Amino acid sequence: MGKIQIPPEDTIKRIAAGEVIERPSSVVKELIENSLDAQAKKIVIELEEGGKKLIRVKDNGEGMARDDAELCLKRHSTSKIRDFNDLLKLTTLGFRGEALPSIATVSQLSILTKSKEELTGTLVEAEDGKIKKIIEQASPEGTMVTVKNLFSHIPARKKFLKTDSVELRHILNIVTREALAHPRVFFQLSHNGKQIINTPHRDNILDKIMDFWGKDFALELIPINANNSIFQLEGFICKPFFARRKFGLQYLFVNGRAISSSLIAAACKRGYQPVIPEERHPQVFLFFTIDPKEIDVNIHPSKDIIKFPKENEIFEAISEEVRKCLKDVKLLPEIFFRKPNVKIKTLPKSYTSTNLTQKDKNIPIEFTESTKTPVKEKEEEYVLVSEKLNIKAQINNTYLLGEDSEGFFLLDQHAVHERVLYEKLKKEMKSSSVQVQNLLIPETIELSKNETYIINENLNILQNLGFNMEAFGQNTFLVRSVPKTIKKASPSILILDIAEEIENMEKNSSIEECTEKILTLVACKSAIKAGDKLTNEEIKSLISQWENTDYHNWCPHGRPAVIRFSWKDIEKKFNRKE
Amino acid sequence: MRIKFTQSELLKTIQTIQGVISTRTTLPILSYFLLTVKPGNISFFSTDLEVGIKCNILGEILEEGVIALPGKRVLELIREFPKGEIEISTEKNITTIKCSKTRVRINTLPPDDYPTFPEIVGQKISIKGSLLKSMIQKTLLAVSREESRYTLTGVYLLLKGDSIEMVGTDGRRLALVEETIGGEPVKQKRDCILPMKICNELLRVITDDELTLTLGEKQANFIQKDLSLTSRLIEGEFPDYNKVIPKTFQQKLMINRQELIGAVTRAYVLTKEKGSSVKFDVQKDSIIVSSKVAEVGESSEQIPIKHGEKEIQIAFDPEYTIDVLKVIDSEEVFLGLNSTKEAALFRPMDNEKFVYVLMPMEM
Ligand SMILES: Nc1ncnc2c1ncn2[C@@H]1O[C@H](COP(=O)(O)OP(=O)(O)O)[C@@H](O)[C@H]1O
Ligand SMILES: [Mg+2]
Numbered sequence: 001m002g003k004i005q006i007p008p009e010d011t012i013k014r015i016a017a018g019e020v021i022e023r024p025s026s027v028v029k030e031l032i033e034n035s036l037d038a039q040a041k042k043i044v045i046e047l048e049e050g051g052k053k054l055i056r057v058k059d060n061g062e063g064m065a066r067d068d069a070e071l072c073l074k075r076h077s078t079s080k081i082r083d084f085n086d087l088l089k090l091t092t093l094g095f096r097g098e099a100l101p102s103i104a105t106v107s108q109l110s111i112l113t114k115s116k117e118e119l120t121g122t123l124v125e126a127e128d129g130k131i132k133k134i135i136e137q138a139s140p141e142g143t144m145v146t147v148k149n150l151f152s153h154i155p156a157r158k159k160f161l162k163t164d165s166v167e168l169r170h171i172l173n174i175v176t177r178e179a180l181a182h183p184r185v186f187f188q189l190s191h192n193g194k195q196i197i198n199t200p201h202r203d204n205i206l207d208k209i210m211d212f213w214g215k216d217f218a219l220e221l222i223p224i225n226a227n228n229s230i231f232q233l234e235g236f237i238c239k240p241f242f243a244r245r246k247f248g249l250q251y252l253f254v255n256g257r258a259i260s261s262s263l264i265a266a267a268c269k270r271g272y273q274p275v276i277p278e279e280r281h282p283q284v285f286l287f288f289t290i291d292p293k294e295i296d297v298n299i300h301p302s303k304d305i306i307k308f309p310k311e312n313e314i315f316e317a318i319s320e321e322v323r324k325c326l327k328d329v330k331l332l333p334e335i336f337f338r339k340p341n342v343k344i345k346t347l348p349k350s351y352t353s354t355n356l357t358q359k360d361k362n363i364p365i366e367f368t369e370s371t372k373t374p375v376k377e378k379e380e381e382y383v384l385v386s387e388k389l390n391i392k393a394q395i396n397n398t399y400l401l402g403e404d405s406e407g408f409f410l411l412d413q414h415a416v417h418e419r420v421l422y423e424k425l426k427k428e429m430k431s432s433s434v435q436v437q438n439l440l441i442p443e444t445i446e447l448s449k450n451e452t453y454i455i456n457e458n459l460n461i462l463q464n465l466g467f468n469m470e471a472f473g474q475n476t477f478l479v480r481s482v483p484k485t486i487k488k489a490s491p492s493i494l495i496l497d498i499a500e501e502i503e504n505m506e507k508n509s510s511i512e513e514c515t516e517k518i519l520t521l522v523a524c525k526s527a528i529k530a531g532d533k534l535t536n537e538e539i540k541s542l543i544s545q546w547e548n549t550d551y552h553n554w555c556p557h558g559r560p561a562v563i564r565f566s567w568k569d570i571e572k573k574f575n576r577k578e
Numbered sequence: 579m580r581i582k583f584t585q586s587e588l589l590k591t592i593q594t595i596q597g598v599i600s601t602r603t604t605l606p607i608l609s610y611f612l613l614t615v616k617p618g619n620i621s622f623f624s625t626d627l628e629v630g631i632k633c634n635i636l637g638e639i640l641e642e643g644v645i646a647l648p649g650k651r652v653l654e655l656i657r658e659f660p661k662g663e664i665e666i667s668t669e670k671n672i673t674t675i676k677c678s679k680t681r682v683r684i685n686t687l688p689p690d691d692y693p694t695f696p697e698i699v700g701q702k703i704s705i706k707g708s709l710l711k712s713m714i715q716k717t718l719l720a721v722s723r724e725e726s727r728y729t730l731t732g733v734y735l736l737l738k739g740d741s742i743e744m745v746g747t748d749g750r751r752l753a754l755v756e757e758t759i760g761g762e763p764v765k766q767k768r769d770c771i772l773p774m775k776i777c778n779e780l781l782r783v784i785t786d787d788e789l790t791l792t793l794g795e796k797q798a799n800f801i802q803k804d805l806s807l808t809s810r811l812i813e814g815e816f817p818d819y820n821k822v823i824p825k826t827f828q829q830k831l832m833i834n835r836q837e838l839i840g841a842v843t844r845a846y847v848l849t850k851e852k853g854s855s856v857k858f859d860v861q862k863d864s865i866i867v868s869s870k871v872a873e874v875g876e877s878s879e880q881i882p883i884k885h886g887e888k889e890i891q892i893a894f895d896p897e898y899t900i901d902v903l904k905v906i907d908s909e910e911v912f913l914g915l916n917s918t919k920e921a922a923l924f925r926p927m928d929n930e931k932f933v934y935v936l937m938p939m940e941m
Contacts, residue, residue: 435855440936441752485853
């Protein structure tokens with residue numbers, strides 16, 4: 001008897017029911033996962049018309065024996081679980097045994113497959129869920145599944161498909177995630193005969209990320225890793241400046257499975273909170289290893305949502321790690337990467353835990369640049385903070401030009417000061433020691449109804465920051481004191497800005513989020529501006545304060561505060577010999 | 579046009595008018611100045627549309643004419659010319675500047691586009707340049723740098739009877755100075771707000787001699803000998819400052835100015851970075867000036883005072899405090915206090931005509 005069996009009835013019932021196949025990308029996802037479960041080293045995907053006309057996934061995995069090839073189209077036939085206990089310690093991507101049968105009912109499906117043990121391959125053709133043909137046919141080892149005319153007989157479903165390019169985008173998103181989850185697997189994808197993805201076997205994640213986003217992007221990433229009682233985390237996070245308005249650039253993986261998780265996304269966002277604006281989302285690549293017994297994958301038919309244990313702890317731990325990681329990057333990480341033979345961080349372990357089925361993939365995946373030199377110890381890490389910043393000049397009354405042994409750099413005086421003020425105000429607010437100047441001539445501010453409401457809601461925060469405000473008629477406030485930092489900014493305009501920005505925030509923003517927003521605005525408005533001439537004395541004081549800030553690479557909006565130019569790069573540009 | 583003057587006269591004149599010659603390129607004509615030669619009169623005029631400076635100069639007129647010359651370039655050139663006689667002549671749009679052996683030709687613009695200022699008519703007074711400058715100095719320091727409260731971005735000037743009053747405030751502090759002017763008392767009260775720019779230009783170019791101030795509807799004009807400055811006025815209402823100047827005090831102190839400025843300046847060294855306040859701890863016969871800044875340090879200095887009655891504590895922005903102590907020109911300072919939260923008043927001990935009101939910081 002073959003490998004595929006139908007599990008007992010009670011187990012079937014426990015498998016979350018639901019239609020798996022929604023659109024072409026869900027077919028691609030299921031087929032890729034089957035290939036991966038079959039230990040494929042190379043997966044070639046061919047598409048036509050956004051996958052609506054044709055999806056073909058060819059792998060060089062284990063293939064199926066003849067009777068398995070027949071059985072695999074039966075509902076709940078799977079080689080991956082035998083009983084309920086297996087379900088609790090899942091290590092494969094598929095487990096429901098319902099993908100192939102589901103696809104077969106909504107398309108014309110054919111499978112050409114050959115296992116190692118057999119001499120010839122098998123071709124199975126099905127339509128409307130029924131096997132129409134099953135014959136011997138020559139085939140290389142592995143499996144090729146072809147899905148044609150998806151939903152063509154089901155107008156109700158077909159109607160919901162979008163344009164080719166939208167469907168293609170969904171597929172690319174899925175393939176990208178799967179490829180990142182399995183960097184050692186060779187993925188190729190072509191659409192209407194044109195190759196779009198071609199990413200060979202890679203031993204480290206960074207090279208894989210480069211395949212998709214290019215070198216410039218990948219080299220700007222910041223490595224992150226952590227280890228605690230719940231999870232082990234490795235990966236990369238983007239610099240705040242790369243944070244986008246678009247949601248969904250969080251590439252999350254748990255035990256090699258690409259997942260989406262609003263919990264982790266929110267935790268990341270919280271970690272970035274001091275350095276990126278509310279409406280932006282960071283791009284992250286996080287690879288978690290969690291004991292399979294602790295998580296539940298079986299809660300959604302698409303299998304990309306999982307239930308975490310101890311959600312609160314996970315949330316706190318992740319946001320803390322992200323925060324720490326952003327803080328630890330001293331000066332520009334560029335230096336780390338560009339310095340030859342210096343390892344960013346070496347990870348002794350594989351990101352996949354050993355009990356995963358990818359047994360032969362246990363060679364550690366490195367999260368660093370690939371280099372031939374032996375792995376160095378941690379002391380080798382390149383840190384530059386100890387060196388005093390040597391500012392040479394203020395240029396264009398906007399930037400500060402400095403130099404150190406590695407190169408020269410430009411600081412944006414406004415961003416630098418903004419960062420200083422933001423952290424100062426935040427600290428002072430915490431210890432209720434904000435410096436407050438009373439006004440000799442109080443300012444009156446007229447607001448709209450909506451703004452009045454918002455300001456009233458946040459009166460406490462404003463009060464803690466030094467804005468002593470009194471309602472004065474219906475929509476008018478009297479400002480009696482202001483934080484001392486805003487010497488040159490107008491209190492009334494600032495309050496108006498605050499009202500407007502909070503109005504634009506999501507409706508259920510927390511107090512912390514509003515506080516952040518207000519702090520950021522006050523810092524921004526109080527900071528020296530581009531175009532302000534600074535004396536040497538002022539520059540010195542600014543730099544010494546800035547060096548002591550926590551996230552000094554960025555202003556509170558996430559724009560970079562410093563740009564580096566290494567002597568190396570400059571020498572190259574001048575065609576000088578090294 | 580053809581004229582002759584000495585290099586030193588010419589250089590002095592161009593330096594006088596260059597304060598308002600623009601270096602930006604948004605309105606290119608504003609980076610030029612206007613040279614007008616009429617029978618018996620040679621004048622240089624420059625403006626940034628807010629302030630205009632006109633300066634008459636003595637020279638030998640060989641031919642009349644009007645021309646716009648590039649300010650920065652001409653200034654740099656004249657500076658490099660040897661001492662002695664310089665001749666400027668223009669033909670079409672080319673101007674030639676020459677002295678004994680040197681000859682420079684520069685492109686110029688036709689004068690038609692150059693902005694002009696209207697004649698100012700209005701209340702005239704005459705005041706010593708030295709007095710006007712000192713009044714500006716005392717009030718300008720309190721003027722607001724925040725552009726949104728635009729009526730506070732200038733110095734308020736009030737003519738009333740035989741007195742002239744000037745006020746500067748940024749809403750946190752206020753400086754008021756009052757003086758008597760000679761000549762005819764003004765019959766009707768007149769006031770205006772002078773922009774910071776004209777104040778700075780006045781400080782820069784006028785001498786101590788007598789000058790004539792004309793207050794027009796929308797402009798003010800200052801004439802001193804060959805020099806005439808015209809400025810737009812800030813429109814809008816200046817706040818009623820008399821309300822915020824305390825008239826009575828719980829405490830009237832007399833402090834040595836040098837000692838106080840020293841103590842506050844030393845405290846400021848510590849508070850500078852964090853922007854903390856400096857504390858005044860008033861006791862019976864002394865005041866303790868102190869600062870305490872987390873992670874930095876603390877300072878404390880005791881200064882003897884006269885007339886302390888009750889104990890009171892109050893905190894100020896050290897910068898604001900130093901600002902006033904620098905312009906008070908008497909040996910002893912009067913400090914009037916009411917409470918920790920109410921405005922304090924600084925003034926010279928012997929002069930009630932200059933007061934500086936400072937709102938305390940939160941303790
Ligand atoms: N590409 C493949 N290579 C080898 N075996 C495959 C492949 N695709 C499907 N199979 C077999 O068919 C079975 C059914 O697949 P599927 O319907 O996707 O269910 P599941 O993956 O949940 O087990 C799998 O358990 C596996 O044994
Ligand atoms: Mg499957």
